[in-house]
Amino acid sequence: MSGINLSKCVLVIGATSGIGRAxxxxxxxxxxxxxxxxxxxxQNRLDEILNEAKGDAEGAKTLHAIQFDASAKVEDLKKFVAETVAAYPELDTVVFSAGMQHIFDFTKPEEINLDFAAQEINLNYVSIFSLTTLFMPHLLKLGRPAFLVPISSTLAMVSAGRVPGYCxxxxxVHSLSMSLKNSLKDTNxxxxxxxxxxxxxELHDHQGTTPALTNIWLPLAEYTKHAMDGLQRGDFNIVVPQNQALWDKFEKERVDFDPMATGAFINKKA
Ligand SMILES: NC(=O)c1ccc[n+]([C@@H]2O[C@H](COP(=O)([O-])OP(=O)(O)OC[C@H]3O[C@@H](n4cnc5c(N)ncnc54)[C@H](OP(=O)(O)O)[C@@H]3O)[C@@H](O)[C@H]2O)c1
Known part of the structure; x- marks a missing residue:
């Protein structure tokens, strides 16, 4: 067995809709x-998910919900992590799916909402950094495989002018994933x-762009199957075949590059 097949208890943060829910x-x-x-x-979405599972009495026993705001202050994140680990000592996998996206146009700077920009980087990145740090003592102590599953984006590799903060x-998140991979390589x-x-x-619903995007996006069921295949294999990076060329061009060599082994950090004349 490999990857998520080894998981006994999985927390999905941002599971009330979209990719996280699926x-x-x-x-x-x-x-x-x-x-x-x-x-x-x-909470209404969490209740819906639990209600749907009620038809299967056995399955319902292993599906649980926690109302949680990943943008909360550090003290609240600490409380959430402590309570979750106490209630679920078998917790071995955390999927980070909470995310938001804002459109910002630098040719109209007066329209850019800087509070939205700060919220976006806080939820999409800082919360993952913080929660990873806070869950780490528990995960490292487990004595069996544990998994961190950050969700970045194709837009980690290529930058889109309309959503600069999101990119x-x-x-x-992508950089953090690679750093974590390196620093945790000798651990479980x-x-x-x-x-x-x-x-x-639902990511784009508040932008009013969803109707246009329905013509070009990957259906959720198809994407979920692809992502699950990668998670079950235990892939370090889960990239759809359509984006393999981008991956090969920008990331392939970077991902296994070991700056310490190559001396890239050493600042001396050749
Ligand atoms: N869909 C895409 O095209 C796409 C592409 C690349 C990457 N992604 C990434 O995939 C992840 C999932 O997004 P999605 O596309 O599935 O969008 P979505 O349907 O809007 O789902 C976003 C999820 O994040 C949760 N969330 C938002 N703010 C939160 C907060 N403060 N605390 C806890 N949960 C919060 C939402 O739940 P509540 O509102 O109930 O809190 C919801 O469950 C995101 O990281 C997104 O950036 C999406």
Whole structure:
């Protein structure tokens, strides 16, 4: 067995819609029957997910929900992590799917909402950094495989002018994933970074662009199957075949580059 097939208890942060919800339900259906905890802010959505599972009495026992705001202050994140680890000592996998996207146009700087820009980088990147740090003592102590599953984006590799803050936040998540992979390489904690392309979800609803995007996005069910295949294999980077050329061009060599081994950090004349 490999990857998420080894997981006994999976927390999905940002599981009330879109990719997080679909992955949580697909993981819950794995033959290995892991416990799955869905987390997000909207209690009505969490209730819906639990209600849908009620038809299957056995399955319902392993599906749980926690209302949680990943943008909360550090003290609240600490409380959430402590309570979650106490309630679920088997927790071995955290999927970071909470995310937001804002359109910013630098040719109209007076229209750029700097509070939105700060919220975007805080949720998309800082919350992952903070929660990873806070869950790490528990994961390192488990004595068996544990997984961190950050969700970055194709936009970590290529920058789109319309969503500059989002691209920067996803590039940061990608960089963090690679740093984690390096620093945790001799431990039980492994990283599986999911890099979705444009996928059917609610991410763009508040921008009013969803109707146009429905013509070009990957259907959620199709994407979920692809992502689950990668998670089950235990892939470090999960990239759709359509974006393999981008990956090969920009990231392939970077991902296994070891700056210490090559002396890239040493500042001396040749
Ligand atoms: N769809 C795409 O095209 C695409 C492409 C590349 C990457 N991604 C990434 O995939 C991830 C999932 O996005 P999605 O496309 O599935 O969008 P989505 O349908 O809008 O889902 C976003 C999820 O994040 C949760 N969330 C938002 N703010 C939160 C907060 N403060 N605390 C906790 N949860 C929060 C939402 O739940 P609540 O509102 O209930 O809190 C929701 O469950 C994001 O990281 C996104 O950037 C998406």
């Amino acid at each position: 992955l949580a339900l697909a993981i819950h259906k794995l033959p290995t029957k892991p416990t799955v905890i869905v987390a997000g802010r909207r 920067a936040s996803k590039a940061a 904690v492994k990283v599986m970074e999911i890099m979705p392309p444009l996928v059917e979800s």
